[in-house]
Amino acid sequence: MTTPKIEFRDVGLRYFTPKGETQALADISFTVAQGEFVSIVGQSGCGKSTLLSLLAGLIRPTDGEVLIDGVPVTGPSPQVGFMLQQDSLFEWRTIAENCVLGPEIRGDDRFEARVRAEGLLKRYGLGDFLDSKPSELSGGMRQRAALARTMCLRPDVLLLDEPFSALDFQTRLSIADEIGGIIRNEGKTAILVTHDIPEAIAMADRVIVLSRRPGRIKSIHPIAFPSHGDRRPGSFAARDAVEFPSYFKTVWEELEVHVE
Numbered sequence: 001m002t003t004p005k006i007e008f009r010d011v012g013l014r015y016f017t018p019k020g021e022t023q024a025l026a027d028i029s030f031t032v033a034q035g036e037f038v039s040i041v042g043q044s045g046c047g048k049s050t051l052l053s054l055l056a057g058l059i060r061p062t063d064g065e066v067l068i069d070g071v072p073v074t075g076p077s078p079q080v081g082f083m084l085q086q087d088s089l090f091e092w093r094t095i096a097e098n099c100v101l102g103p104e105i106r107g108d109d110r111f112e113a114r115v116r117a118e119g120l121l122k123r124y125g126l127g128d129f130l131d132s133k134p135s136e137l138s139g140g141m142r143q144r145a146a147l148a149r150t151m152c153l154r155p156d157v158l159l160l161d162e163p164f165s166a167l168d169f170q171t172r173l174s175i176a177d178e179i180g181g182i183i184r185n186e187g188k189t190a191i192l193v194t195h196d197i198p199e200a201i202a203m204a205d206r207v208i209v210l211s212r213r214p215g216r217i218k219s220i221h222p223i224a225f226p227s228h229g230d231r232r233p234g235s236f237a238a239r240d241a242v243e244f245p246s247y248f249k250t251v252w253e254e255l256e257v258h259v260e
């Protein structure tokens with residue numbers, strides 16, 4: 001049996017604060033295969049970001065184990081890259097300089113890191129903006145630059161925490177499509193946290209629904225679009241697939257969203 005890229009084994013997480021204890025996650029067990037794209041959805045406060053922080057090694061589980069390549073996560077590792085809602089590009093550095101900062105801090109060769117950064121930025125359609133400051137770029141371009149910066153560290157696991165939610169609707173759709181395509185082409189393993197059910201379905205091979213706090217796995221939905229043949233459609237085309245509405249209905253009902 002091949003070792004999963006990611007494994008949560010009976011994971012629980014309690015936060016301890018002066019005000020008391022919060023059980024954020026309980027009994028979380030699942031695996032993610034190398035190259036798989038998994039979305040996590042659940043109501044606000046159910047522990048989605050906590051789950052990513054555990055994978056990133058920023059916090060340790062109070063119960064169970066989190067493993068990458070079969071090895072327990074005990075702290076941050078360059079193997080794991082993050083993309084967040086705020087791109088947090090440094091305004092005083094050019095786009096290319098933003099990309100080489102991480103590799104430089106890690107001690108990579110400067111020249112080699114610069115070549116890598118330029119290659120990535122060109123591939124992501126930013127070849128004309130290597131020497132631009134982040135403020136000269138649109139929101140969508142900034143997110144592509146943020147992805148290039150993350151990829152420059154050559155992670156093989158990508159954690160995406162609401163990475164598109166600061167973008168306007170149209171940009172959000174096309175950037176999600178582009179970035180989803182890049183991640184798949186590069187064979188990365190990705191976990192996306194989002195409140196957007198269509199986005200979760202359109203981008204992922206599986207959608208995990210968490211219950212209200214403490215977050216437990218309520219259900220796991222494999223997503224496939226046989227109407228598109230063997231090749232998986234991009235996230236934009238997936239929304240038009242005949243299978244899409246029934247996935248949406250199922251996940252929506254699982255989430256038990258109540259509008260007051």
Ligand SMILES: Nc1ncnc2c1ncn2[C@@H]1O[C@H](COP(=O)(O)OP(=O)(O)OP(=O)(O)O)[C@@H](O)[C@H]1O
Binds near residue numbers: 042051
């Ligand atoms: N550092 C912390 N200290 C104490 N409690 C925390 C901490 N971080 C998160 N929590 C609590 O843990 C629970 C889960 O938080 P988390 O941010 O993981 O949820 P989430 O599902 O990502 O929420 P949202 O969708 O609103 O971003 C919440 O009740 C939150 O208040």
